[in-house]
Amino acid sequence: MSAPLLDIRGLTVTYRRRRDAVTAVRDVSLAIRPGEAYGLVGESGCGKSTVAMALLGYLPRNGRLDQGEIRFEGRDIARMGPAELRALRGARIAIVYQNPGSALNPSLPVGRQVAEVYRYHARMGWREAHEAAAAMLERVRIADPRRVMRQYPYQLSGGMQQRAVIAMALAGDPALLVLDEPTTALDTTVQAEILELFDGLRAELDAALLFISHNLGVVRHVCDRMGVMYAGELVEQGGADALFAAPRHPYTAALIGCVPDFGVVKHERPLASIPGTLPDAAALPSGCAFAARCPIAQARCRTDHPPLEVLDGARLSRCWFARDTPAPDAGIYADEPPQAASAQESPVFFSVRDVHVRFGAVPILRGIDLDLRAGRTFGLVGESGSGKSTLARVLTGLSAPSEGSLELDGGRLSEKAAGRTAAARRALQMVFQSPDTTLNPSHRVAHILRRAVRVLSGLRGDALRARARELLKEVALGDEVEPRAPAQLSGGQRQRVAIARAFAGDPRLVILDEPTSALDVSVQAAILNLLIVLQRRSGVAYIFISHDLAVVRYVSDRIGVMYLGEIVEEGPTEAVFGGPHHPYTEALIAAVPHLRAAPAQSAVRLRGQSPGPARRPAGCPFHTRCHRVRSGCAEREPPWRDAGGGHHIRCWISVEELTCVQAGHDKQ
Amino acid sequence: MRWASALEAVRRAPTLAVGALMLLTWVVTALGAQWIAPYTAVQLNLQAVLAAPSAAHWFGTDQYGRDVLSRVLYGGFYALSIAPAATLLGLVLGGAIGLVTAYFGCWVDEVVMRLLDAVMAFPIVVLALLALTALGPSLVNVIMVIGFVFAPLIARTVRAAALAEVRKEYVQAARLRGEHLPYILLREILPNVKGPLVVEGTIRLGYAVFTSATLGFLGLGVQPPTPDWGLMVSDNRNMLTTAPWTVLFPALAIAFVVVAISLLADGLEELTAR
Numbered sequence: 001m002s003a004p005l006l007d008i009r010g011l012t013v014t015y016r017r018r019r020d021a022v023t024a025v026r027d028v029s030l031a032i033r034p035g036e037a038y039g040l041v042g043e044s045g046c047g048k049s050t051v052a053m054a055l056l057g058y059l060p061r062n063g064r065l066d067q068g069e070i071r072f073e074g075r076d077i078a079r080m081g082p083a084e085l086r087a088l089r090g091a092r093i094a095i096v097y098q099n100p101g102s103a104l105n106p107s108l109p110v111g112r113q114v115a116e117v118y119r120y121h122a123r124m125g126w127r128e129a130h131e132a133a134a135a136m137l138e139r140v141r142i143a144d145p146r147r148v149m150r151q152y153p154y155q156l157s158g159g160m161q162q163r164a165v166i167a168m169a170l171a172g173d174p175a176l177l178v179l180d181e182p183t184t185a186l187d188t189t190v191q192a193e194i195l196e197l198f199d200g201l202r203a204e205l206d207a208a209l210l211f212i213s214h215n216l217g218v219v220r221h222v223c224d225r226m227g228v229m230y231a232g233e234l235v236e237q238g239g240a241d242a243l244f245a246a247p248r249h250p251y252t253a254a255l256i257g258c259v260p261d262f263g264v265v266k267h268e269r270p271l272a273s274i275p276g277t278l279p280d281a282a283a284l285p286s287g288c289a290f291a292a293r294c295p296i297a298q299a300r301c302r303t304d305h306p307p308l309e310v311l312d313g314a315r316l317s318r319c320w321f322a323r324d325t326p327a328p329d330a331g332i333y334a335d336e337p338p339q340a341a342s343a344q345e346s347p348v349f350f351s352v353r354d355v356h357v358r359f360g361a362v363p364i365l366r367g368i369d370l371d372l373r374a375g376r377t378f379g380l381v382g383e384s385g386s387g388k389s390t391l392a393r394v395l396t397g398l399s400a401p402s403e404g405s406l407e408l409d410g411g412r413l414s415e416k417a418a419g420r421t422a423a424a425r426r427a428l429q430m431v432f433q434s435p436d437t438t439l440n441p442s443h444r445v446a447h448i449l450r451r452a453v454r455v456l457s458g459l460r461g462d463a464l465r466a467r468a469r470e471l472l473k474e475v476a477l478g479d480e481v482e483p484r485a486p487a488q489l490s491g492g493q494r495q496r497v498a499i500a501r502a503f504a505g506d507p508r509l510v511i512l513d514e515p516t517s518a519l520d521v522s523v524q525a526a527i528l529n530l531l532i533v534l535q536r537r538s539g540v541a542y543i544f545i546s547h548d549l550a551v552v553r554y555v556s557d558r559i560g561v562m563y564l565g566e567i568v569e570e571g572p573t574e575a576v577f578g579g580p581h582h583p584y585t586e587a588l589i590a591a592v593p594h595l596r597a598a599p600a601q602s603a604v605r606l607r608g609q610s611p612g613p614a615r616r617p618a619g620c621p622f623h624t625r626c627h628r629v630r631s632g633c634a635e636r637e638p639p640w641r642d643a644g645g646g647h648h649i650r651c652w653i654s655v656e657e658l659t660c661v662q663a664g665h666d667k668q
Numbered sequence: 669m670r671w672a673s674a675l676e677a678v679r680r681a682p683t684l685a686v687g688a689l690m691l692l693t694w695v696v697t698a699l700g701a702q703w704i705a706p707y708t709a710v711q712l713n714l715q716a717v718l719a720a721p722s723a724a725h726w727f728g729t730d731q732y733g734r735d736v737l738s739r740v741l742y743g744g745f746y747a748l749s750i751a752p753a754a755t756l757l758g759l760v761l762g763g764a765i766g767l768v769t770a771y772f773g774c775w776v777d778e779v780v781m782r783l784l785d786a787v788m789a790f791p792i793v794v795l796a797l798l799a800l801t802a803l804g805p806s807l808v809n810v811i812m813v814i815g816f817v818f819a820p821l822i823a824r825t826v827r828a829a830a831l832a833e834v835r836k837e838y839v840q841a842a843r844l845r846g847e848h849l850p851y852i853l854l855r856e857i858l859p860n861v862k863g864p865l866v867v868e869g870t871i872r873l874g875y876a877v878f879t880s881a882t883l884g885f886l887g888l889g890v891q892p893p894t895p896d897w898g899l900m901v902s903d904n905r906n907m908l909t910t911a912p913w914t915v916l917f918p919a920l921a922i923a924f925v926v927v928a929i930s931l932l933a934d935g936l937e938e939l940t941a942r
């Protein structure tokens with residue numbers, strides 16, 4: 001075994017706050033060998049980003065490295081002076097952050113920003129640096145580097161920006177590349193391209209990777225070894241395959257169980273839920289930090305702090321009962337058993353007929369037709385810009401369609417929310433994406449819920465207060481949150497209050513616009529479980545909008561796939577995912593990172609980025625990016641084809657042929 | 669507990685405390701002038717015309733032998749009655765315009781904002797002068813005019829702050845419930861633009877003192893012999909070289925209040941920014 005490139009030993013970092021101090025990272029040791037890809041996973045607040053900042057010498061002013069050493073190429077980073085650190089950063093260690101938009105300088109052309117790195121670290125002249133930058137941009141698979149070099153960051157898509165940032169990071173020829181959530185801000189399809197880029201680069205370069213992410217699927221795709229952090233500690237470490245196959249810490253197992261792995265559906269298995277919340281870092285328990293939330297905790301766990309114990313070979317676990325850890329899909333992590341789907345088909349109660357939305361001459365939605373059934377979930381998927389959120393706004397009456405109609409129980413609905421009857425407004429409610437802005441920061445939870453109950457259900461006095469309290473109970477929150485302001489709640493709690501608010505008037509259809517995409521996986525699992533329970537109890541129908549195909553597949557009964565304002569495929573979830581599918585759906589599915597199965601070596605990749613509704617191609621809108629494009633596609637709009645069982649695909653290729661080519665492809 | 673948090677605020681924003689203390693001095697002396705002032709504002713003393721500051725007349729006397737200190741103290745009351753009332757009027761008007769334009773956007777926003785731009789193209793004093801010449805000078809008219817000319821400025825600030833709020837999801841949720849417009853504007857959006865509104869109001873309060881003094885100086889505010897600071901500066905400006913105290917002390921009083929309010933505004937801004 002070669003000497004480690006990075007050797008962190010006993011790292012402890014403390015942040016000073018106004019009144020107290022918080023230990024964000026406690027006694028973390030990890031080593032990365034040259035060329036190795038190490039993944040560090042954990043939920044928000046577990047300390048993973050603090051580890052990254054400490055090893056770059058970038059701790060904020062109130063952060064202090066209390067103990068431990070960070071040896072990089074044999075030298076301790078914690079004891080380096082500013083000049084030494086400057087020479088190290090960007091050259092030997094480079095970092096790529098989550099948001100490429102803010103990592104690039106908006107007022108300089110991209111080429112100059114990459115060339116700058118060569119000027120500074122390799123002491124090249126401008127011309128030479130420019131050539132080197134072009135070569136590096138080509139290396140990160142940017143098709144036309146000379147043109148891109150002259151462009152400003154705002155002219156590039158998010159994926160291209162992130163490639164440019166990666167090019168800058170690689171320009172210093174680093175021995176270690178730190179990636180802090182590098183794909184979190186990107187669409188799934190773009191994420192797949194970037195992950196593929198990492199695969200390619202790892203084969204070409206000898207840089208080691210420290211990959212920090214909350215997305216287990218992504219880490220699994222990229223990394224050889226991984227560590228799991230909880231409450232500032234490393235709780236488990238091991239080879240990525242072994243760790244996913246048989247986790248040896250209940251937190252890891254529960255975390256894996258929280259993720260709706262692609263292919264799992266709600267009728268088969270409820271998602272794991274981790275009860276309670278992360279312990280306050282200022283008042284950690286004396287025993288195991290996870291004990292209060294652990295399903296297999298014993299008396300000993302609450303009193304004695306478990307050491308990081310070596311299991312077999314390279315496996316480490318900080319658990320007294322590491323070998324007894326139940327598998328992620330064991331029922332022990334879930335609250336309720338799954339419920340079989342009811343075979344009886346409920347009647348259609350809400351219809352969308354030929355809805356168009358145009359901004360000026362630009363079509364945002366083109367002829368949307370939908371039928372929704374009571375008690376069922378309709379999933380809407382598509383890349384950003386496909387019109388999913390516009391459709392949600394039209395259904396709720398927040399924006400008016402340019403053409404087309406909405407029907408509730410056969411009666412036509414007013415286009416604007418203000419023009420609808422009280423009953424129609426009660427029937428249609430929405431849960432929004434961002435837990436930060438969904439609740440009015442100046443109102444208390446009690447006021448928010450009571451106002452919704454008062455306006456939507458018309459209750460008054462004691463009945464109103466009782467109903468508001470009941471709503472809180474339904475979303476599994478206690479009375480104690482009533483007097484709190486939104487800022488005093490966690491993201492998950494805020495989203496629960498928002499769900500309670502939407503349910504204040506016993507709705508019949510709730511539109512969920514990316515309700516969990518801003519949440520940690522364990523919180524997402526809890527919210528998804530809650531939504532499923534509420535649906536079973538009240539018979540509400542959902543429209544579930546998400547860019548995360550695994551989540552949509554998990555919760556939905558039917559799926560609609562949108563591309564540039566049109567539905568290109570629609571049908572029962574298993575039919576859509578099982579195939580045959582529209583080539584666009586095929587590409588979306590290929591982009592999903594899997595948890596348990598080995599990463600699929602699929603050649604299906606979307607070409608380029610979506611042209612956007614303003615430059616919508618003629619004929620089939622997807623033909624410019626389609627991997628199965630043929631001669632007629634650019635000329636006329638494709639017909640709907642019936643794949644049987646209520647499954648429809650809008651494509652020039654016949655269902656039989658799609659079945660055949662896609663089945664052949666899957667076998668490869 | 670409340671006192672502890674007040675002390676904490678003073679420690680974090682000392683300018684706020686100094687400004688507030690200065691402002692409090694003004695309010696107390698203006699309201700208590702009749703008990704504090706050694707003479708009344710209009711008491712003539714022809715034996716001591718244009719007397720220099722002395723033990724009997726700390727700030728000296730003016731051309732009619734009136735005590736300058738007493739007149740400055742009484743004069744505070746006029747500034748105190750004009751500035752807050754005018755600012756309040758400006759806040760209500762400007763706040764309403766700002767909230768409505770931000771909420772509706774589109775052409776409503778365009779039309780109203782261009783109109784306000786046109787109004788703001790004139791210097792405030794010129795506008796006020798025009799209006800007061802037409803309406804005639806009186807306390808109520810001065811308040812109305814200052815309030816109206818401040819409204820466009822306040823509307824801009826409120827609109828900018830409200831624009832960020834209008835797009836937020838809690839406003840959409842309120843629309844989905846079918847809340848009526850006044851509820852959305854006043855109960856949902858207004859509480860979240862309170863910070864900028866308070867800071868803007870404080871800044872405007874300082875300007876209102878200044879503007880009312882300017883109008884007094886130009887003879888368009890309250891009329892003599894009322895002890896208004898602006899009017900005092902104007903009345904005595906011919907004596908600037910022979911009896912500078914008749915102009916200096918009312919001018920200092922104006923400066924004192926304007927500085928006090930500026931400090932307060934800065935302090936508030938510091939507090940709300942964090």
